[in-house]
Amino acid sequence: MRWTAGLFAPAIIAAGALPALGQNQRDTSLVRALANARHELVGIAVPPADSFTVGDREIPVGTTVAGPVAIVGTLRVAGTIAGDAFAYGGDIIVVDSGHIAGSAVSFDGRVRVNGGLVDGDVRTIQGAGQAVQLPATTRSTGDYVALTLGWAAIVLIVGIGVLVFGGKTLDSVAVAVDEDFGRAFITGLGATLAIAPALALLVVGLVLTLLGILLVPFAIVAYVLAVTGLITLGSLAAVRITGQSLARKRRAGLSERGAALQALVVGVVFYMGLWLVAALLTSAPAAATVARVIAFAVTWAAATVGLGATILTRAGTRPAHGTARAPIVAQEPPASPFAPELAPPPAHWETPTPVSGVVAARRPTSVKR
C-alpha cells in the first residue's frame, strides 16, 4: 500500500501544481500581451495584469459599475460600465441595453456589439500574447567580422583585377605614392575638398549651355564613376606600397608580378586587419570606437595619398613631377676578351650609327663584255 502511495505521490503533487502552473503561464502571456500591444493600446489607460480578475462576468441590466473592468474570460454587458472594458482570452458582448462609456478591448477574443453602445473604440488584438523576437537594431561581433572579411575579399578581387589589366598604371601611381608622399597627400586633400564643388560647377556649366541640360544625368554618373575609379586606383597603389614596405623580404623566385601580388595581399591584410581588430572589439564599445577611429584615420590617409598620387600621375599615364618613372641603372660593360693592357678604353657614349655616316655600298652590276 505504502509503495503504491509512493508511486502515485509525484502524480498527485503534479496534479495539485497544474492549476498554479496554468495560472503562471496565463499571467505570463497576459503581461506579455499588454506589453506587446502597446501600439494597439495607444490612448487607453490599461490596468496592470494583476488587476485582471479570472472568470467570466456579466454586468446585469439596470446596474452601473465603475470602470475599468478587466477580466480573463468573457464579459457580457447588459448594464453600464462607466469606463473602459478589457477581456483577455474571451469576448466582450454588448447587448441592446448595454453601454460602455469608454473603449472595449479584447485580447485574443472578439468584441461583439449586438445593438449596445460603445462610446470609445472597439478594439480587438490577436496574437499579442506570443513572444516576439524584437528586431535586431545593433550588429553583433560576427556581423562586423563578416562585413570586414567581405570588404577584404572585394578589395583583393578588385586589386588583382587592376594588377592584371592595369599593372603599369598601378606601378606609376605606386611610384608617386612612394617617392612623392607629401605632395601626393596635399594634392589628395585638396582633391577631396574639391570633389563636390567641381561636380556643382560641371552641372551649372552644362545647364548654362541649355542643350547640355540633357547631359546632366549622364555627366553626374560619369563624374561619380571617374572619382570612384581614381580613389580606387590610388588606394590600391597605397595598399601595395604599404604591403611592399611591410614585406621587405621578397621570396626567392618570385616574378615582378608575383612580388606585386604579394605586396597587395600584405597591404590588404594590414589595412583590413585594423578594421578586423575593431570588429572583434565590438563587445567592448569604448575600445571598439578607439580601434575604429584608428582604422578610419589610417585608411583615410592611405586613400588621400593614393588619390593625390593618381592626380599627380594623371591616372597613372605619366610620372609625377620630381619622380622618376623607373630608376635608370648603368649597365656594366661585358667582360673584355683582351688582356687588360690591350683592352680598348670603355666607351662613355655610343650611337647606333657613326656620326660621320655610313658609306653606301656599291650595288654589284653585271659587266658587258
Place this chain on the structure above:
Amino acid sequence: MTSHWSIRLGAVAALLPIAATAQSWRTFDVARQLRESTTLGVHVAFGAGRVSVQPTDGRNLFDVHLRYDAERAEPIYRYDAGTRRLEVGVRHFSNVKGGRNYKGSELQVALARGVPMQLELDVGAAEGDIDLTGLGLEKLTIKGGATETRVRFDAPNPSRLTLLRVDAGAAKISLQGLGHANIERVDGNVGVGKLELDFGGPWRGDMELSVTSALGAVVLAVPADIGIRVEKTSFLHSFDAPGLRKENGYWVSENWATAKYKLRIRATGTLGSLEISRMGR
C-alpha cells in the same frame, strides 16, 4: 558518430531558413460607432503589402482591419475625437535582418458613407485597391511610391471635392470614374511613373487639371461631350491628343465653345508624355 554529426548538421541547416524568415503575424481590428456627421480627417499610411479602402453603410464611422508582422513593423492608430482625425497604418522597421518580406501584410479601411471627409492615402510601395464610391469627399490626396494603385468612383460624391492631389512618383496610379467625384481641381504629379485619369461619369461642374510630369506618362480619358482646353508648357514632352486644334496658343477640342462642362488642362513636363483620348465616340 560521423553520421550522427552529419544528421545534426543537416537538421540545423534545414532549420536555418525557417529561423531566418521567422514572422509573428498579428491582427488588430478597431472600429468606432457613428454618432455625428461632421467632417472626418483620415490619414492612411501603409508602405508595403496590400491596402484597400471601401465605403460602408454600417453603424460605424470607420472600421479598420490590420494584419502585420510584429517583427518587421508596428501599427499606427490614433483617433482624436476632438478634431475628428484618424491616423492608421504601419511603420516598418528599417534595420530588420532577413530581408523585407511584406507578403501577407494588409490593411483594410472601411469608411462611412454620408460623412464629409478629407482623405490622405500614402500607399508607398503597397498595392492599393481604393473604392471611394459614394464617400463624401471634400479633399483627397493620394501618394504612390513604386507599385500599382487603383482608385475608383462608381457613384456620385455627395460633397464637392475641392482638391484632388495625386503624386505618382515611380508608381502607376489609375483613377476611374472621376466624373462621379464632383471635382473642382486636380493636381497631378508624376516622376517616372504613370498616371491614368478616367473622367467618366456624370459631371456636375467644370474642372481644372494641372499635371506635371518629369519622365512619366499622363494618360487622360475624357467623355466626348466635355470641352477640353490644354495649355502646354513643356520641353521635349510628347503630346498626343487627336481631335484637338491649336487656337490662340491653346489646344482646344471642337466643342470647346459649346460644351456644357469644360476641362481646363495645364500641362508641364520635361521628357514625359501627355495623351488625351475621348470616350463615348
